[in-house]
Amino acid sequence: MVANEIPAPPAIKLSRMRWVMVGMAFFATVLNYVHRLSFNYLSAEGELRKMIPDDAFGYIGTAFFVAYMISNAFSGFLIDRLGTRLGYSLCMAFWTTAGLVHAFAVTPLQFGFCRFMLGIGEAGNWPAAIRLTTEWFPPYERSTASGIFNSGSALGAVIVPPLVAYLGVQYGWQSTFIILALCGYLWLVVFWFLYYTPKETEAPVKTFKIPAIKLLKTRFVIMFTLSKTFMDPVWYFVTFWIGRYLVDVHHLELKQIGWLAVIPFLIADVGNLAGGYFTQYIIKRGVPIPRARKIAVTVAGLIMSLPLLAGPFVISSPMSALLVFGLAGFGYTAYTANSLAFPADVVPKDSAASVWGMACVGTGLGGAVFQSVSGIVLTNYAADLGYHNAYSILFAGFGIIALIGLFIMLFFMGPLVPNQALHRYAQTGEHS
Numbered sequence: 001m002v003a004n005e006i007p008a009p010p011a012i013k014l015s016r017m018r019w020v021m022v023g024m025a026f027f028a029t030v031l032n033y034v035h036r037l038s039f040n041y042l043s044a045e046g047e048l049r050k051m052i053p054d055d056a057f058g059y060i061g062t063a064f065f066v067a068y069m070i071s072n073a074f075s076g077f078l079i080d081r082l083g084t085r086l087g088y089s090l091c092m093a094f095w096t097t098a099g100l101v102h103a104f105a106v107t108p109l110q111f112g113f114c115r116f117m118l119g120i121g122e123a124g125n126w127p128a129a130i131r132l133t134t135e136w137f138p139p140y141e142r143s144t145a146s147g148i149f150n151s152g153s154a155l156g157a158v159i160v161p162p163l164v165a166y167l168g169v170q171y172g173w174q175s176t177f178i179i180l181a182l183c184g185y186l187w188l189v190v191f192w193f194l195y196y197t198p199k200e201t202e203a204p205v206k207t208f209k210i211p212a213i214k215l216l217k218t219r220f221v222i223m224f225t226l227s228k229t230f231m232d233p234v235w236y237f238v239t240f241w242i243g244r245y246l247v248d249v250h251h252l253e254l255k256q257i258g259w260l261a262v263i264p265f266l267i268a269d270v271g272n273l274a275g276g277y278f279t280q281y282i283i284k285r286g287v288p289i290p291r292a293r294k295i296a297v298t299v300a301g302l303i304m305s306l307p308l309l310a311g312p313f314v315i316s317s318p319m320s321a322l323l324v325f326g327l328a329g330f331g332y333t334a335y336t337a338n339s340l341a342f343p344a345d346v347v348p349k350d351s352a353a354s355v356w357g358m359a360c361v362g363t364g365l366g367g368a369v370f371q372s373v374s375g376i377v378l379t380n381y382a383a384d385l386g387y388h389n390a391y392s393i394l395f396a397g398f399g400i401i402a403l404i405g406l407f408i409m410l411f412f413m414g415p416l417v418p419n420q421a422l423h424r425y426a427q428t429g430e431h432s
Contacts, residue, residue, distance in 0.1 A: 091122075
């Protein structure tokens with residue numbers, strides 16, 4: 001072997017079990033979003049709406065994202081050290097229990113605490129799922145596998161409105177949180193007895209854990225984190241505020257929202273699969289993997305941003321608003337299907353979850369800031385300008401920050417190729 005050559009990883013045997021495993025990650029992501037969004041719809045009107053005004057709702061969202069930011073700083077490293085089976089199981093147990101405790105909260109402060117604990121647990125889903133796909137899928141299939149498990153976020157968002165509307169009306173909001181928690185515990189039991197790491201991906205020799213400070217010093221990690229500070233809050237605007245938007249601007253009730261709010265997330269769900277498949281298609285057509293990823297995120301980022309920028313000028317009905325939300329969601333999920341594969345393209349397998357978790361510190365920071373800003377904008381401008389114009393400010397603002405995130409990703413993050421120094425360190429423990 002040439003002196004500076006990095007040893008190739010062992011080949012992954014393409015077992016059919018890989019689809020079962022990514023299916024478990026898919027269902028975990030569905031449950032992740034069901035727990036995350038149920039509160040938003042239950043508090044859009046009725047008893048909880050009276051308890052939680054717009055500014056309090058924004059601050060409660062901030063509590064979730066502050067916790068999400070804190071958790072992402074360590075959850076990836078924890079999962080890389082505990083392994084996929086134990087790490088994923090602990091994350092599910094934690095966020096499911098946090099979701100259950102929502103049933104016993106009665107004040108905005110208590111809900112803020114519950115949302116904080118939910119954010120601590122939920123942040124681990126993506127590092128764990130990325131590690132799972134890295135263990136089970138070869139590089140050329142990872143964007144597709146990532147799109148499959150991440151489509152659970154959009155499907156979860158599809159399921160939540162009608163599910164929560166039905167459960168909330170039939171059984172009340174407290175019982176709704178309890179029922180949803182039982183689903184999480186069921187997943188936990190199945191995953192614990194089903195999951196294993198394929199022998200082909202178990203390291204044949206000892207590898208060295210890359211210190212966090214070494215990862216943090218790389219251009220890729222810094223700029224990927226910064227880009228997510230601007231890109232990811234767009235999705236949280238769509239998912240967190242759509243219920244209140246439909247109530248405030250179009251005066252819909254929870255029963256109506258339960259069905260109409262499904263439309264944007266059905267559109268977004270297609271983006272997960274289309275984004276991953278588009279990249280796989282152009283790779284097969286001869287486009288190098290690093291270039292294919294950048295092409296895909298460029299197209300996806302523009303689809304995310306442009307409908308939001310046009311929103312204030314084209315929205316004239318609930319359906320036109322839902323289409324704008326849906327196109328923005330499609331762009332985001334198509335972008336995410338590719339960005340989920342970024343860490344495994346650049347860093348060693350055993351650091352992929354760590355890097356994703358570190359980058360998602362940017363997600364938490366951006367989510368915390370822009371959730372608070374959204375609540376403040378609505379509180380300060382809705383009374384004078386009306387809710388329609390106040391939300392138009394948010395549409396335009398989120399369209400702009402999506403373009404900022406895309407610009408950082410394209411021009412500052414660098415090429416998506418293996419970092420030679422990090423791979424060499426993982427193999428030898430030696431600095432370059």
